Amino acid sequence: MCAVTDQFDGLLTDFSDEVLVDSAMLGDHAAFDVIVRRYGPHLYRFARRLVTSESDVDDIVQETCVAAWRQLPGFQRRSSIKTWLFAICSRKIADVHRKVGSCAADVDGLRDEVDTRLRDPSEEVCGTAFLDALEAELDRLPLRQRAAWVLREVEGMTYPQIAVVLELSPDAVRGQHTRARRNLGLALDRWR
Known part of the structure; x- marks a missing residue:
């Protein structure tokens, strides 16, 4: 069963963002996981350059993904999924910045x-x-x-x-x- 799931996940990586978003909006966790794996490293790199604490960076990226999953039904496609994820991440970074007072790149x-x-x-x-x-x-x-x-x-x-x-x-x-x-x-x- 695991091999079938891995093979299916491998096939999902070939789909466009639009197809993955459509599937994820219907509750497909595997499609959303592919989106996270596709853009998670970019989000991490962005947060890492704006926040000093490694644990804050990890929290920011995790909170970004959780917020994106919860907000996905409201995603109106005015931007790409990548841009939308970065916008959520940027707000999470700003929240940490307000709490800490200053961030270092x-x-x-x-x-x-x-x-x-x-x-x-x-x-x-x-x-x-x-x-x-x-x-x-x-x-x-x-x-x-x-x-x-x-x-x-x-x-x-x-x-x-x-x-x-x-x-x-x-x-x-x-x-x-x-x-x-x-x-x-x-x-x-x-x-x-």
Whole structure:
């Protein structure tokens, strides 16, 4: 029986978000599980860059998934399921931020993306030093600027998608992102 379930779950991963959402809205837990497995790592990465406590990150992602399951019948498809999940996650992050008072970004994940094939050790040290400096400067940005920057630069979202997530207009998102880039550019000028 388990092999049949695993084979069925494997087939579900081939379905589009729209088909999975339709099934999940009808109460299909397996379809919702595929959605969670598809976007959970992205949600985790987003929360990890905006919240310092690992346990808070885990709680945020779990609460996001629980809230999404509960709110799924009300999902009106004005955005993609990915954007909708990020919007829920963003609100959970804001809740933690209000409780704690300040959140720090963690750019450790970006270190994994640094090209390990660098031949010159001085370039490798410089890259690590740059990421440390970027992490420190991201910590100093206001939460909305930091979120806009992470969603645009790390997650590759468009301004309209980020607008849905942060509950702002696309122009406001563009402004937040522009200010974040300007502030980071000024602070990291020595790396140019």
